[in-house]
Amino acid sequence: MTQSSYHYRAHEAEPGQPLLIVFHGTGGDENQFFGYGRQLLPDAGIVAPRGDVSEHGALRFFRRTGEGVYDMDDLRARTAAMARFVEDRIEQARPSRIIGLGYSNGANILASVILSRPELFDDAVLMHPLIPWQPEPNAGLAGRRMLITAGRNDPICPPSTTQLLADYLVGQKADVELFWHSGGHEIPQGEIAAVGRFIGDGS
Template sequence: MSSYQFRADPAADETAPVIFLFHGTGGDENQFFELAGQLLPGVRRVAPRGDVSEQGALRYFRRTGEGVYDMEDLARRTAAMAQFVREQAGASSQVIGLGYSNGANILASVQFSAPELFDKAVLMHPLIPFAPPPANFAGREVLITAGRRDPIAPAGATQQLADYFEANGAETKLAWHEGGHELRQDELTAIQAFL
């Protein structure tokens, strides 16, 4: 069993859809828990807490600088998170992922390594500063939300990630707002429509 601390709804129905919630740097397992309940009433929620501390801020993997990832650590923690998702998803009829910033990055990394895990994924302000390996996302849906003026996740990198998912068979949507790294209402509206 993997060792993440997490918050979850009790599994009333083992086959019910489940949504995994991945917080941003400095957030925790509570960051999107209530929001997910509003977006998808009745879905089972599972929110793992990042187990890396960066000067007290929780994250899912180490980095050596802004936008510079410790790739060995990322590979290790991606494998651990994929195992956690498999354990928690069990026999769920649909597995959904939603992540913001660092949470979107670990979610995307798990998708690259195990394309079959998530039926739908919402990546809010992701930054993938490396070329992901080819994968088969046929039958999978991906929504990427981003700010055109995001200083942390540049628009060009966001577009490249959307192009990657599209080229590898995912039904891909990209929702922009005119701001930066913050979450905005029109973004949440796009997420609700997607889910």
């Protein structure tokens, strides 16, 4: 799978500017976080790929067999494809900094890419991720800046699983910030503000 295998929306920037790659949630598309990305980093390049898996008409980045039950073979294949897509975009943009931002299913594909190819991203925002397996030790995660945002009453992403992911990343010596809100799978204003602070602190 090559770069052209994904439909995507992009805003090009001059070489040397940051590159922000945004990943939508289930049922979203390349427009879901594109405008938000432009607001976060107006001078950055923005790339928003569209998930190429349809689940009853809802776009996703990989298949699953049930809520929280992933098709791991499909996830591995699509993680490798997405990593190549990201690599191609980095080569074209020649950015100063590479930031990933994903929500829900988009956070999951972003996390999976980072676990397999940590050198591709300097910073990452994982909004309501669900990684229902124990990743292997990964020295390449050391020093990577990561923000995880989550709801303490999220019925889709159990808080205990979110905490396990954060603990794993800390154990790999990543620079991890964890933001909780009192709600569920929605994105409240406080979460948006936390993302903005994190992105701004890395500039």
